[in-house]
Amino acid sequence: MKLLKAGPSPFVRKVLVTLHETDQIGDVDMVDVTASPVAPDPALIAANPVGKIPALVRPDGPALYDSRVICRFLDHRAQSGLYPDSRIWDTLTLEATADGIMDAAVLIIYEERFRPREQVSMDWIEGQWGKVARALDALETRWLSHLAGPLDMGQIAVACALGYLDFRHDARKWRTGRDGLARWHEAFCTRPSMVATDPMA
The missing domain is CATH 1.20.1050.10 (Glutathione S-transferase Yfyf (Class Pi); Chain A, domain 2)
Structure with missing residues (x-):
């Protein structure tokens, strides 16, 4: 999987913390993109048409976006109980x-x-x-x-x-x-x- 991220975004950090807490940080490659609200990165738009970070590119399905969606997916994937x-x-x-x-x-x-x-x-x-x-x-x-x-x-x-x-x-x-x-x-x-x-x- 690839995580599209940019700078010190708190939404990206939320996903990164979740990856650490669920012991999945090694399963994801980090890809830096430009997340300007006026000129977003084409690679980011390809994953998320809204052009916002983070986006999680999966090899076996469409990209996931919005930190809440990504964190819920990661929690489910690891069965870590972060949504009890x-x-x-x-x-x-x-x-x-x-x-x-x-x-x-x-x-x-x-x-x-x-x-x-x-x-x-x-x-x-x-x-x-x-x-x-x-x-x-x-x-x-x-x-x-x-x-x-x-x-x-x-x-x-x-x-x-x-x-x-x-x-x-x-x-x-x-x-x-x-x-x-x-x-x-x-x-x-x-x-x-x-x-x-x-x-x-």
Whole structure:
């Protein structure tokens, strides 16, 4: 299999962490592509018509894309239990919350990087950060008990989302007022899978 990836994408990192946690990292060749929202790599478009990373090219079927699809496939392939039946809806909702943080955080970067400076909308940027802040508050007030439980995909996704905030939006100081979430993230980041995929390493 081949994983099409680019830069420090938190969605790619989520897949990489999953590969490490399920002992499948050696089964996948890494292929770097260009993932610009205005000029995506032809190789990426061939795998994913939407032109987004990551995409997983399989020898025995069509390429898979969207990190949630890829991670669910990898979990099924390894029978690793990262989507446990006993708490599947909580796990999926937590993963979706984390992905929402990633989406908004990446869109802020795109707004600043790909629009002419005079066209950048600070109102739009703050609107995106509002999504991030509300999701972080929800993690702090509603999800700490789940995050403290057995490893699942919700936890992996949240850790990757928070890691991306550290990497791209450190000035926002997401930890302020969220001590429980900050402590959980610090501990989770000691996992070998997180150390191996740290974009700041």
